[in-house]
Amino acid sequence: MDSSSVHTNCIKLQFTATSKMPTDSEIFGFFQKRGWLAESLVAMFRAPREHCVYVKFKTEELLTAALLECPSSEAFLYDSGETVQVTFSTGRGNFRYVRLFGLPVEVDNKHVVNVLEKYGRIHQTVRERYGPDTGYPILNGVRGVHMEISKEIPCQLHVQHFQLRVFYDGIINKCYSCGSAEHIKVDCPKRKSAGGRPSTYAEAMQFSDKNQFPAIQQNQTAVEPVLTPVPAVVQSPGCARNIKEPTIEDGGSLEELPFSSSPEIPDAPVPKEIDDSLDLTDQGRSISKKRLRSMLKDAKKQNEKGSDSSPEKTKVPRSVRVTEEQAKLQKKK
Numbered sequence: 001m002d003s004s005s006v007h008t009n010c011i012k013l014q015f016t017a018t019s020k021m022p023t024d025s026e027i028f029g030f031f032q033k034r035g036w037l038a039e040s041l042v043a044m045f046r047a048p049r050e051h052c053v054y055v056k057f058k059t060e061e062l063l064t065a066a067l068l069e070c071p072s073s074e075a076f077l078y079d080s081g082e083t084v085q086v087t088f089s090t091g092r093g094n095f096r097y098v099r100l101f102g103l104p105v106e107v108d109n110k111h112v113v114n115v116l117e118k119y120g121r122i123h124q125t126v127r128e129r130y131g132p133d134t135g136y137p138i139l140n141g142v143r144g145v146h147m148e149i150s151k152e153i154p155c156q157l158h159v160q161h162f163q164l165r166v167f168y169d170g171i172i173n174k175c176y177s178c179g180s181a182e183h184i185k186v187d188c189p190k191r192k193s194a195g196g197r198p199s200t201y202a203e204a205m206q207f208s209d210k211n212q213f214p215a216i217q218q219n220q221t222a223v224e225p226v227l228t229p230v231p232a233v234v235q236s237p238g239c240a241r242n243i244k245e246p247t248i249e250d251g252g253s254l255e256e257l258p259f260s261s262s263p264e265i266p267d268a269p270v271p272k273e274i275d276d277s278l279d280l281t282d283q284g285r286s287i288s289k290k291r292l293r294s295m296l297k298d299a300k301k302q303n304e305k306g307s308d309s310s311p312e313k314t315k316v317p318r319s320v321r322v323t324e325e326q327a328k329l330q331k332k333k
Contacts, residue, residue, distance in 0.1 A: 007091025009042075009063045013053040015076070019084040021048055026078055031055075036066060054091055064123045067095055068146055072169040087169075090148045094120075094170065098153065099128075100143040101165040111159050112143055120150040299325070 013030075015021070022030075027044060042056040057063040070088040077083050089095040100112065109125040116122060128142040155173055157164045174181050175188050183189075302325075 007054060007056075009057045009060055010091030011055045011057070011063065011066060011070075011095075012089045012091050013055065013076075014087045014089060015051045015053075016084060017051055019051070020078075021046055021051075022053070022076065022078065026076075027053060030076060034066070034070070040066075056091075063090075064146070068124065072097065090121075094149045095123075096147065096149050096168040096170065098145040098147060098149075098166065098168040100145070100157070100159070101141070101167070103141070103143055103159055103162055103164050105139050105141060107160060107162065109143065112145065115157055115159050116145055116147060116153070118151070119147070119153045121148040123147060295325075 031041075031044075036055070040057055040062045042058050044053065044055050046053050057066065067088065067090070073085050073087045075083045076086045098116065103112070105127070109127075112125060113122055122145060124146040126144040126146075128140050128144055129137050130140050131137070149168075153166055153168070153171070155166055155171060157166055172181050173184065175183055175185050178188055178190055180188075
């Protein structure tokens with residue numbers, strides 16, 4: 001006989017090692033409490049060495065329906081009034097209700113089956129909901145899997161690219177880093193970095209509460225400014241000296257300003273070759289050629305009057321004559 005066909009469609013009632021084996025009447029009373037009818041059963045037999053009782057159902061569907069209604073453990077009542085906790089599992093392995101946390105509701109259950117089927121035989125997958133008493137019987141994001149566990153399921157799984165937390169009765173919490181059952185990831189000695197610096201977020205929070213962060217040493221070096229000497233300007237003997245000439249700010253007037261440095265322009269009428277479109281600007285106003293000739297004549301008359309009173313005749317450049325005339329008008333005002 002093939003060993004794989006042994007204990008098929010069986011529920012295993014596991015008693016504790018110190019409890020006594022129940023009688024037939026006590027077992028049948030437990031069947032009635034669970035709602036297991038004789039029409040759905042094939043056999044019931046004890047295994048004293050294993051401290052368990054096997055209950056064989058007619059079909060796999062009846063077995064699955066019975067397992068789905070069973071909690072992970074339940075109190076077994078003896079006729080003496082004594083009670084003991086018994087656990088439910090399949091005859092060929094540990095039947096558990098595995099819960100998965102952290103999986104979006106959009107992910108199909110077939111992806112869950114593809115990951116968990118390597119750890120045992122899956123009977124049913126469910127999507128948990130909030131209770132009707134909340135008024136919102138909607139999905140709560142937890143997946144449930146009724147399965148026979150033949151291989152230990154780790155506490156953390158990946159379905160597609162999502163990381164899930166796994167929980168079921170009898171699971172052993174192990175360190176995610178080294179796999180040891182003696183500590184968890186936060187206390188793993190392999191994650192302790194040299195120098196006592198925190199290597200995880202949890203360690204950083206512990207250090208911050210105790211103010212044990214090592215002081216940050218900054219290598220600060222003062223940088224001296226680089227001074228570039230500016231060579232002195234040596235004036236050649238042939239260069240003319242800079243002579244400060246009096247200006248209006250020094251208290252002088254326009255009549256006192258020398259015009260020796262300005263180019264001399266002879267008193268001559270404006271040539272006719274000047275284009276009629278030529279416009280000069282005097283304080284933002286356009287001056288026509290006719291107006292320019294009139295201004296030159298007036299300036300010439302002023303020079304002739306000044307030559308009668310002064311022994312030396314001073315020639316005033318054309319660029320200053322208009323400005324001089326305006327200054328005199330301002331003095332009269």
